[in-house]
Amino acid sequence: MSSAPAFPPSAEPAAVRVENLSKSFNDPKRGEVRAVDRVSFQVARGEIFGLLGPNGAGKTTTLRLISTLLKPTSGTALVGGCDIVAEPAKVRERIGFLAGETGLYPRLTPREILKFFGEMHGMKGAPLAGRVQQMIARFGIEKFADTRTDKLSTGMKQRVAIARTMLHDPPVLILDEPTAGLDVPSARNIEQAVKEAKQAGKSIIYSTHFMEEAEFLCDRIAVISDGVVKITGTMEDLRRATGKQRLREIFVDLLGI
Ligand SMILES: Nc1ncnc2c1ncn2[C@@H]1O[C@H](COP(=O)(O)OP(=O)(O)OP(=O)(O)O)[C@@H](O)[C@H]1O
Numbered sequence: 405m406s407s408a409p410a411f412p413p414s415a416e417p418a419a420v421r422v423e424n425l426s427k428s429f430n431d432p433k434r435g436e437v438r439a440v441d442r443v444s445f446q447v448a449r450g451e452i453f454g455l456l457g458p459n460g461a462g463k464t465t466t467l468r469l470i471s472t473l474l475k476p477t478s479g480t481a482l483v484g485g486c487d488i489v490a491e492p493a494k495v496r497e498r499i500g501f502l503a504g505e506t507g508l509y510p511r512l513t514p515r516e517i518l519k520f521f522g523e524m525h526g527m528k529g530a531p532l533a534g535r536v537q538q539m540i541a542r543f544g545i546e547k548f549a550d551t552r553t554d555k556l557s558t559g560m561k562q563r564v565a566i567a568r569t570m571l572h573d574p575p576v577l578i579l580d581e582p583t584a585g586l587d588v589p590s591a592r593n594i595e596q597a598v599k600e601a602k603q604a605g606k607s608i609i610y611s612t613h614f615m616e617e618a619e620f621l622c623d624r625i626a627v628i629s630d631g632v633v634k635i636t637g638t639m640e641d642l643r644r645a646t647g648k649q650r651l652r653e654i655f656v657d658l659l660g661i
């Protein structure tokens with residue numbers, strides 16, 4: 405097996421600029437739902453940007469918009485200089501998106517899934533096999549790499565899903581609650597991988613409901629509620645603005661709950 409780092413430094417400048425991004429849904433029962441309302445933020449290379457908000461705040465919708473799975477009602481975002489509306493295919497080449505639901509093929513094994521995704525990104529032969537093996541080792545998948553995915557536990561599936569997200573070594577990672585429902589070792593494995601990706605210069609957008617995790621992992625945090633960003637900044641910025649110390653208190657204060 406090669407000893408190359410799992411996340412080598414990315415060659416191109418990878419940054420995300422979200423500009424006045426909005427998305428409304430027309431719900432037959434509720435009428436117009438403004439899920440994302442003029443959201444703006446930027447993520448630098450080597451930065452972990454946390455997205456925090458209560459259920460229904462618009463986190464997943466924001467991440468789906470940036471990942472080009474949804475089209476914005478207005479506004480846009482640039483990923484590595486490529487516009488999500490005008491150049492969605494180029495954006496997709498530059499991102500790894502981990503959705504809330506893992507979306508793994510139940511009949512395939514982790515090794516088969518990783519190989520298949522690598523092929524979809526134009527990888528093949530020995531380099532692909534090497535990369536798959538590297539991801540299997542990095543995420544502690546060895547013991548179940550050849551077991552059908554529908555036989556795996558939640559935490560095992562999530563390790564495979566994140567390995568898939570990082571397999572093609574994209575400069576931008578968009579992770580929607582990557583550690584939800586995981587035990588401490590599994591969550592820690594993923595958090596460490598995210599830190600390694602940061603050290604390699606990736607830009608990471610990370611949504612979570614775990615306050616402690618956001619506090620120690622994220623360089624900057626945006627608190628979003630009802631589709632609107634309430635505040636963006638480092639923990640220090642958030643402390644200064646609210647006069648509170650811990651993120652949980654800051655969060656409660658900002659949401660007025
Ligand atoms: N396809 C859709 N059609 C109609 N409304 C939608 C759709 N997708 C999301 N919404 C609505 O948009 C709002 C934001 O939802 P979203 O899933 O982005 O929230 P979230 O912050 O990810 O919440 P959670 O923490 O529960 O995952 C909610 O009111 C939701 O009902």
Ligand SMILES: [Mg+2]
Nearest residue numbers: 463464465504
């Ligand atoms: Mg969500």
